[in-house]
Amino acid sequence: MSDNHTPPTPLVDPHEIHLIVLTGMSGGGKTVALRALEDLEFYCVDNLPSVLLPQLVNAATSGDRRGRPRRIAVGVDVRNRGTDFAHMPTVLSELAAAGVQVHLIFLDCRDEVLIKRYSETRRRHPLATRGVSLADAIVEERRLLRPLMAIAEKVIDSSELNVHQLRRLVATGYAQATEGLTLMFQSFAFKRGLPLDADFVFDARCLPNPHWHPHLRPLSGKDAPVREFLDAEPLVGEYFIDTARWLDAWLPRFEQDDRSYVTISIGCTGGRHRSVYLVEKLAAHYRDRREGVLTFHRELE
Numbered sequence: 001m002s003d004n005h006t007p008p009t010p011l012v013d014p015h016e017i018h019l020i021v022l023t024g025m026s027g028g029g030k031t032v033a034l035r036a037l038e039d040l041e042f043y044c045v046d047n048l049p050s051v052l053l054p055q056l057v058n059a060a061t062s063g064d065r066r067g068r069p070r071r072i073a074v075g076v077d078v079r080n081r082g083t084d085f086a087h088m089p090t091v092l093s094e095l096a097a098a099g100v101q102v103h104l105i106f107l108d109c110r111d112e113v114l115i116k117r118y119s120e121t122r123r124r125h126p127l128a129t130r131g132v133s134l135a136d137a138i139v140e141e142r143r144l145l146r147p148l149m150a151i152a153e154k155v156i157d158s159s160e161l162n163v164h165q166l167r168r169l170v171a172t173g174y175a176q177a178t179e180g181l182t183l184m185f186q187s188f189a190f191k192r193g194l195p196l197d198a199d200f201v202f203d204a205r206c207l208p209n210p211h212w213h214p215h216l217r218p219l220s221g222k223d224a225p226v227r228e229f230l231d232a233e234p235l236v237g238e239y240f241i242d243t244a245r246w247l248d249a250w251l252p253r254f255e256q257d258d259r260s261y262v263t264i265s266i267g268c269t270g271g272r273h274r275s276v277y278l279v280e281k282l283a284a285h286y287r288d289r290r291e292g293v294l295t296f297h298r299e300l301e
Contacts, residue, residue: 020103035167044074078127108159185294189270
């Protein structure tokens, strides 16, 4: 078991079958981690009973070898009462014996932080049934998950991590499964400050702003009406072309320098329209040409 904030053990051979099992405390960040792996083009399934893991691996890797998903990520937690956590180590051992590269990641978090997160979101803990307090539910969950935490390849304590930091930690550790440089495109609002982990920052505040159109204001850059509005603006097209051209010229230099991860941040005033649109458009552009392209919208999370 490794320490909390070092990157997970990377995937050495991207042509092998890799199964990442994400488990841990409810509210600890499993959904965020699963999204990061999905962006890295893992075949992802959430809330799967442990007894179905072998069938999933067989189904996901059957057929023509060239078309197989070689990377699978599965979320396993206490929401599914059909999961026998004590039996899970045996299931994983059998898969490993069959040649599958198994990686178990445990997302942990301090109890007081979990309680605060549940209070802020007003979600109900899956074990906090009638008559069971949140604190007691967390204690019971730790008991149930103890067999998995004991054999985890990596335990990540998310207590002090924000959503983006957790995504980056997971993606950095497993980006080598995609061969080459992993790109994180993130949108943000200048009024809330610059992202501290950005390698490059682009300012989109000079572009036409959908915010001033009442029917577009409540939407985001992911929505079709906003995309259509910005697609029709020549200045936006020029901005996109110039940004992509600049990245095309300089990203290879980072690859030559053995960098495995680069964050490109694009900001606008509110972080909802122009920056989101450009992040999605750039991500789609680069996904057509390489693996390992991630997106994160700070103000939409």
